[in-house]
Amino acid sequence: AQSVTQPDIHITVSEGASLELRCNYSYGATPYLFWYVQSPGQGLQLLLKYFSGDTLVQGIKGFEAEFKRSQSSFNLRKPSVHWSDAAEYFCAVARTNTGNQFYFGTGTSLTVIP
Amino acid sequence: NAGVMQNPRHLVRRRGQEARLRCSPMKGHSHVYWYRQLPEEGLKFMVYLQKENIIDESGMPKERFSAEFPKEGPSILRIQQVVRGDSAAYFCASSPVSPTSGGKYNEQFFGPGTRLTVL
Numbered sequence: 102a103q104s105v106t107q108p109d110i111h112i113t114v115s116e117g118a119s120l121e122l123r124c125n126y127s128y129g130a131t132p133y134l135f136w137y138v139q140s141p142g143q144g145l146q147l148l149l150k151y152f153s154g155d156t157l158v159q160g161i162k163g164f165e166a167e168f169k170r171s172q173s174s175f176n177l178r179k180p181s182v183h184w185s186d187a188a189e190y191f192c193a194v195a196r197t198n199t200g201n202q203f204y205f206g207t208g209t210s211l212t213v214i215p
Numbered sequence: 216n217a218g219v220m221q222n223p224r225h226l227v228r229r230r231g232q233e234a235r236l237r238c239s240p241m242k243g244h245s246h247v248y249w250y251r252q253l254p255e256e257g258l259k260f261m262v263y264l265q266k267e268n269i270i271d272e273s274g275m276p277k278e279r280f281s282a283e284f285p286k287e288g289p290s291i292l293r294i295q296q297v298v299r300g301d302s303a304a305y306f307c308a309s310s311p312v313s314p315t316s317g318g319k320y321n322e323q324f325f326g327p328g329t330r331l332t333v334l
Contacts, residue, residue: 105257137325144219144306144325145258191257202271203250203323205257 105194107206114182115214122177122209124192133195134175135203136166140188148190151175162186187213217242219309219326220289227332234294234301236329240309247290248323249282252304264290297333304328 104127114120126132133152137145149160156168166177175192192206220239228234240247245266250258263271264284275282279297284290294301308323 107257142327144327145308146325147322150322193258202260202263202273203248203258205250205259207255207257 105206111210113212120179124175126194135193137191221326236292238290238307244309246310248308250306302333
């Protein structure tokens with residue numbers, strides 16, 4: 102069965118500091134992997150996705166993520182966090198055979214302090 | 216080009232009443248997905264529909280929940296005889312084709328959600 106684990110429920114970083122949000126997945130084959138961001142009361146916005154090819158993917162807003170098959174991980178990183186990055190972040194996986202059903206992690210809430 | 220529209224944004228129902236949640240996909244999109252987000256949890260897939268067809272309803276509770284996407288008009292998620300455990304945010308997403316059509320990923324675009332509160 103597919104599953105996604107985000108071990109950090111809440112992270113607090115200082116503005117300008119680097120950020121890494123962890124995501125581990127469980128899936129038999131190579132999955133499609135995604136990171137979404139959700140601001141309070143809003144829907145989800147796609148930050149980046151991994152489909153195949155280069156394991157380091159670049160996204161919007163200066164985010165990047167690295168797919169590591171050996172660790173079943175897809176961690177999200179940003180070198181310098183801005184106050185506007187405070188939000189909830191969700192990692193998701195989709196099955197490659199259908200791709201239709203997404204499995205989301207429980208999310209990591211990011212707080213940015215000045 | 217308007218995004219995915221959901222209404223109402225907030226819905227309050229008493230136990231035993233019916234809740235109807237509407238989703239208008241982006242223009243040109245014929246694939247709709249419904250997800251539920253319980254408090255302090257991630258989104259959970261419920262159902263995937265194309266126009267007039269339910270493609271995958273493996274995430275839908277077997278009772279009280281139904282979904283449709285008619286030829287004309289929005290997609291409707293219907294919850295009959297609501298209970299307090301149905302209180303959640305319900306998100307709709309749409310895509311122009313199947314997410315993996317053509318061997319590449321076609322993004323799902325999410326609406327702002329409907330927050331359902333059952334008293």
